Amino acid sequence: MGESFDRGSPYGLHRVLDPPGVLPQRARRLDPDPRPYADEVVVDVERLNLDAASYRQLRDEHGSGAAVRAAVLAIVAARGKMQNPVTGSGGMLLGAVRAVGPDSPLGLRVGDRIASLVSLTLTPLRITDALAEWDGESEQVPCRGTAVLFGRSIAAVLPADLPEPLALSVLDVCGAPTLTDRVVREAGPGASVCVLGGGGKSGSLSLAAARRAGATRVVALVPTGAEAAAVRSAGLADEVVVADARDPVAVAAAVGAPVAVTVVCVDVPGCEHGAIMATADGGTVVFFSMATSFADAALGAEGLAKDVRMLIGNGYVPGHAEFAIDLLRAEPGVRALISGRERQTLRP
């Protein structure tokens, strides 16, 4: 392609083949040509991490590992991206930067080892090794091929000083602590904060972020005594309380005096009302759980006549990858909790 670069859309609209005009995430088919437009980055792919829901569906539908592998190859060949047509979900990828367009704003250099922090559902992808090294038996897919990052995409350079699985665990949820930091600082010095699901990945990072941002009362709410013990020994909260986050009356009783900021990191439905009741009038609830129901939150606050600000947890906050990795490096308690979760699942 020589020295000239085509100009594209920072949202990747120029990569959408079918139907034209939609955003890449909604497209049936993308153009995965591995030549970068002026603001793009092309990546040599090393691994795909399929979304857990997507892998489960493929497994249920196709049975054997070999059949799952064939299904993934067929999807990527047909769509130019790995988006499960049933679940709609994708995953993320790891790789090394192969080419950088002259106008790319991502700050990456050729050779950088990166994780993409935008979904595979919008990432142009071409597979060149027929997934020969993958047996189809796990959502971790060794893969050779190329992927494209747009001007508006997000990627994180993998830190050299941390085990790769640990870094990926943290990068996967890095928006939560970063937005928690912002909201707690906005609430002012000495704010009180409660994290529902404080024992999980995003929860433990959010606890650490809240304390760093100046919160003076940090409450972790967890579902079991075992998880409470783990959070206590990690030293991330001033108070650790046990309650079912789906029971609003129990949540309010466990938290006691309502807090200025409640962060919801419990990935089960039905936690909206408890979060609202735990929060003081004039306070803020940040919903990170993808199991959050918009209607239950909106009608719940109205039904309780509760003047709380309710934020949809945006997975993108500038600087989020660096912020979360820094927390992991600086807070032994976070690292202990997250490493512990990799070894055993504390919640059902």
Add this chain to the structure above:
Amino acid sequence: MGESFDRGSPYGLHRVLDPPGVLPQRARRLDPDPRPYADEVVVDVERLNLDAASYRQLRDEHGSGAAVRAAVLAIVAARGKMQNPVTGSGGMLLGAVRAVGPDSPLGLRVGDRIASLVSLTLTPLRITDALAEWDGESEQVPCRGTAVLFGRSIAAVLPADLPEPLALSVLDVCGAPTLTDRVVREAGPGASVCVLGGGGKSGSLSLAAARRAGATRVVALVPTGAEAAAVRSAGLADEVVVADARDPVAVAAAVGAPVAVTVVCVDVPGCEHGAIMATADGGTVVFFSMATSFADAALGAEGLAKDVRMLIGNGYVPGHAEFAIDLLRAEPGVRALISGRERQTLRP
């Protein structure tokens, strides 16, 4: 009941009979006893306005008006509230204050004619006239009986100077302009604002609220030329643009320079990405539409690497009823648009 009052929960937990411990909205059965607890208000009901989705379901299931009437009576007798067991929705009520507990914080007096601004799904209700004046043919239900408002409930005194249907239309969506006012003031003087669905009830009120709050560029986005003409002649926006709010590329093109605040009042699914794209980095999107998908908003902002604050539109903001009624009184354009919508539906 003499001079003594029992103390209850401001959330009405003391009225929950089955299952104990849940909030009234989630309860199968409430206690509708018309004797007020210390912080309660009891209302002589004049009319129920059933939620449109609920009425449609009852009509589909039961057929004749008489059968629908019997079904509503059976639900209220069994549950102590009017909550459709299929749709889960309720509606609102009109009535006159019959008794006020000594600790009620609602500021109501015996005889006040009020509309309840909390859902019927959490309001203890007893019907005493067997709905004899209702033919079951409309969601407007003339009704004699009693209802209970909790300490944390919300009710608005009906303004004497406005037609009742017009006042009710506005009270139904009064949270939208009030929260818009707050968000636009937070954004600072001279903010730019776009209202998706600016021709509707909540949309036109939000346009007027944005301008009053100091916005200097107010954009209304509407779906049709006819609606655009109506909004233009009402004079509520600086710019009126026509686009399908579900088409993010079209929305971004129609709005032009991204705005500081986008307010979503379009009650159809799929408007999240357009709202995000129309908003400047660092700006705010307020989602009032109950058709909003939490996941589409969260993943959309992440996929677009857009640092926008996304608010779940809380239907309760202190002073919202007075604020919205004041807007209606002060802005002839709002009144013209809303009255016009009662006569004809501009959107399909």
